[in-house]
Amino acid sequence: MTFMNGIRAGISIAIGYFPIALTFGLLAKTTGLSMWEATAMSIFVFAGAAQYISLTLISKGVDPILIVLNTFVVNIRHFLMTASLNEKMQPDARWKKAIYAFGVTDETFSVLATNKSDTIRTPFAAGVILISYGSWVVFTAVGHVIGANLPEFLQAAMSIALYAMFVGLLVPSMKGNRKVMLLALFGAVIHSSLYWSGLLSTGWAILVATLGSAILVEMIYAKKGSAS
Amino acid sequence: MEKWYWWMLLGMAVVTYIPRAFPLTFLEGRELPLLVSGVLRNIPYAVLGALIFPAILFVQEGNMLFGLIGALAAFALAFAGANVIVVVMGSIAVLAIYSLIG
Numbered sequence: 001m002t003f004m005n006g007i008r009a010g011i012s013i014a015i016g017y018f019p020i021a022l023t024f025g026l027l028a029k030t031t032g033l034s035m036w037e038a039t040a041m042s043i044f045v046f047a048g049a050a051q052y053i054s055l056t057l058i059s060k061g062v063d064p065i066l067i068v069l070n071t072f073v074v075n076i077r078h079f080l081m082t083a084s085l086n087e088k089m090q091p092d093a094r095w096k097k098a099i100y101a102f103g104v105t106d107e108t109f110s111v112l113a114t115n116k117s118d119t120i121r122t123p124f125a126a127g128v129i130l131i132s133y134g135s136w137v138v139f140t141a142v143g144h145v146i147g148a149n150l151p152e153f154l155q156a157a158m159s160i161a162l163y164a165m166f167v168g169l170l171v172p173s174m175k176g177n178r179k180v181m182l183l184a185l186f187g188a189v190i191h192s193s194l195y196w197s198g199l200l201s202t203g204w205a206i207l208v209a210t211l212g213s214a215i216l217v218e219m220i221y222a223k224k225g226s227a228s
Numbered sequence: 229m230e231k232w233y234w235w236m237l238l239g240m241a242v243v244t245y246i247p248r249a250f251p252l253t254f255l256e257g258r259e260l261p262l263l264v265s266g267v268l269r270n271i272p273y274a275v276l277g278a279l280i281f282p283a284i285l286f287v288q289e290g291n292m293l294f295g296l297i298g299a300l301a302a303f304a305l306a307f308a309g310a311n312v313i314v315v316v317m318g319s320i321a322v323l324a325i326y327s328l329i330g
Contacts, residue, residue: 012316037233044241054240064232068239075244077275083251084271087260094253101249106279113272156288157324160298161316163284167299168315170276171306180273187277195282209278214270218263 001117006127009115012168013107013128014135016161019150020048021136024055025143031055035144042140046133047105049202050074074203080210081109088113090121103129107162114169179217186213298323 021042028038033055041051050071057067082104089097100122108129112120149155174180191209194200200208260268280299288294301322305315 012312015313015316033233037237040234041237041240044237045244047244050240050244054236064236064239067236068243071240072243072247076247078244079247079251080271081275082248083255084268086252086255087265087268089252091257094256097252097256098249101252102245104248104252106275110272110276110279114276153324153327156294156327157320157322159287160284160295160302160319160323163280163287164298164302164316164319165312166276166280167284167302167319168306168310168312170273170280171303172309173273175307179270183270183273184277184280187274188281189277191278192282206275206278210271210275211267213274213277214267217270217274218266222263222266 001121001124003123003127006124006129007131008127009111009124010108010128010131012161012165013111013132016107016158016165017048017132017135018139019155019158019161021139022143023149023155024048024051025140025145026147026149027052027055028140029144029147031059033058033144035141038144039137039141042137045071046103046136047071047075048136073201076203077106077207077210078104078109080207081106081113085109085113085120088115088118088120089125090119092122096122100125100129103133105132107165108132110166110169114173179221182220183213183217186216294323294326297326 024042025035025038028041029035033041041054045051053070053074054067057070082101085104103125108125111128112125115124143149150158170180170184174184187209190212191205194205194209195202199205284299284302285292285295287298298319302315302319305318310318
């Protein structure tokens with residue numbers, strides 16, 4: 001569980017961030033942000049969905065305060081992820097945890113949380129986060145500078161990367177484990193129904209679906225446990 | 229852009245950081261009730277389900293078939309026992325070929 005193991009485990013994230021960051025840099029340019037402004041957002045915020053939405057809102061001339069509020073709503077799901085991750089992380093000094101907490105995204109969380117070992121060591125987490133963050137920041141800048149996208153077929157094909165990674169992380173844990181299968185299934189079904197009914201915006205929908213599934217399955221298994 | 233951009237960026241950075249940092253620092257060294265830690269241990273798999281669906285179907289706007297093919301490729305590779313990087317590269321390759329011939 002060294003730093004280098006972490007770097008290796010983070011490579012699929014770095015690959016997945018590449019086309020998204022590139023496009024973000026390009027879109028930021030067309031929105032009128034300078035290279036520094038665009039890259040600074042990737043450096044200080046490091047949250048893909050929220051950054052994309054902010055560009056749309058900036059171009060529509062939405063009040064910056066509302067953009068900040070929207071960012072909060074979109075990213076509040078990380079609260080659940082870091083609370084969950086905390087159960088698995090090696091106990092460590094608060095200041096160290098405060099530093100790597102910055103790098104917890106949907107993707108880094110997924111890689112860390114599905115890791116086979118019981119405890120995640122801090123250097124491993126640092127490796128996963130650093131290569132992901134590096135890819136995100138560098139390719140934001142590159143996208144702005146070259147101001148062009150990948151060839152269309154490649155751009156389209158690469159848009160599957162992060163989802164394929166989520167699948168690749170989920171399936172091995174799912175094999176022969178009904179609880180994991182139920183958790184993923186409920187998460188998917190609740191999120192999909194919230195999406196298609198238009199009841200909640202994406203940020204809240206993921207949070208509600210995750211928490212709903214996690215609680216529901218825990219209750220089912222608690223009942224099973226007491227019955228046997 | 230003017231000054232407001234940098235203030236907005238500061239705000240975005242702060243509101244994104246707080247939900248990330250609060251649990252990791254505040255909960256350090258605390259024992260949680262069994263039921264709560266049980267729910268927290270379930271989060272990774274519940275969140276993966278919610279992150280994959282329905283978004284994987286929308287990777288290309290207006291063409292759900294594209295996402296569906298990608299999803300099938302990813303699940304097929306993963307169930308066959310491929311490791312994560314192979315699942316990622318394989319799914320990209322399948323969709324690249326599909327775009328080129330389609």
